[in-house]
Amino acid sequence: MPAITVSHLSKSFGDVVAVDDLSFDVPSGAITAFLGPNGAGKTTTLRMILGLVTPTSGSTTIGGVPYRDLDRPLRKVGAVLEATAFHPGLTAQSHLDGVRIAAGLSAGRVGEVLDRVDLDAVKHRRIGGFSLGMRQRLALATALLGEPHLLVLDEPANGLDPAGMRWLRGFLRGYATDGHTVLVSTHVLAEIQQIADHVVIISAGRLRWNGPLDQERGLEDLYLEVAG
Ligand SMILES: Nc1ncnc2c1ncn2[C@@H]1O[C@H](COP(=O)(O)OP(=O)(O)OP(=O)(O)O)[C@@H](O)[C@H]1O
Ligand SMILES: [Mg+2]
Numbered sequence: 001m002p003a004i005t006v007s008h009l010s011k012s013f014g015d016v017v018a019v020d021d022l023s024f025d026v027p028s029g030a031i032t033a034f035l036g037p038n039g040a041g042k043t044t045t046l047r048m049i050l051g052l053v054t055p056t057s058g059s060t061t062i063g064g065v066p067y068r069d070l071d072r073p074l075r076k077v078g079a080v081l082e083a084t085a086f087h088p089g090l091t092a093q094s095h096l097d098g099v100r101i102a103a104g105l106s107a108g109r110v111g112e113v114l115d116r117v118d119l120d121a122v123k124h125r126r127i128g129g130f131s132l133g134m135r136q137r138l139a140l141a142t143a144l145l146g147e148p149h150l151l152v153l154d155e156p157a158n159g160l161d162p163a164g165m166r167w168l169r170g171f172l173r174g175y176a177t178d179g180h181t182v183l184v185s186t187h188v189l190a191e192i193q194q195i196a197d198h199v200v201i202i203s204a205g206r207l208r209w210n211g212p213l214d215q216e217r218g219l220e221d222l223y224l225e226v227a228g
Pocket of ligand 1: 040041043044
């Protein structure tokens with residue numbers, strides 16, 4: 001069974017058709033790049049997958065189940081969305097503690113995820129003073145708390161420096177090698193080309209491409225041809 005199924009999904013905001021009869025599957029145990037121009041409908045689609053936006057029509061399921069019907073969702077799906085809001089007065093450690101208590105996870109998980117995203121050294125600093133890249137890492141750490149088998153990431157490379165990009169690449173590759181699934185939206189084609197197994201491209205809310213990554217063709221050429 002696919003990790004995620006998107007089926008005839010549509011979403012309008014007033015007169016704006018953000019997502020238009022979109023259907024695709026996200027294969028399990030692979031990294032799927034979710035691409036498209038600004039305003040294509042990527043974030044809206046990811047938010048519908050995560051039950052944060054109600055579709056106008058169509059449906060989307062995770063392992064065959066709508067997100068809102070998942071039992072213990074934080075243990076199944078980790079999500080990093082655009083502009084994740086943190087309470088600026090909390091430290092990284094206290095933020096993660098709050099989430100892990102709410103989710104009923106063991107105290108040891110906080111140290112493990114801080115370690116995993118290389119934030120251990122700054123865990124007692126207030127998030128209000130964190131750089132964009134540090135916030136991205138903290139968002140990823142939060143997503144990993146429940147040891148989910150599926151990660152849904154909306155532009156996680158945003159704000160990362162070159163070393164951070166390389167780190168994220170290695171992290172995602174390792175995560176998928178363990179048999180986990182990643183659905184990741186990004187505009188950084190050169191980065192994602194190095195690790196993606198599968199590519200979904202949308203434009204103006206519609207599907208333009210869905211298939212395995214063809215390294216010989218080159219992702220940028222494909223993207224510009226179908227979405228540009
Ligand atoms: N809450 C909202 N209210 C009104 N319009 C919205 C809302 N959310 C998204 N839209 C519109 O839906 C369309 C798709 O937006 P979306 O954020 O999904 O695109 P995107 O592919 O994520 O773009 P980007 O690459 O810039 O992040 C845009 O026209 C946007 O203005
Ligand atoms: Mg977006």
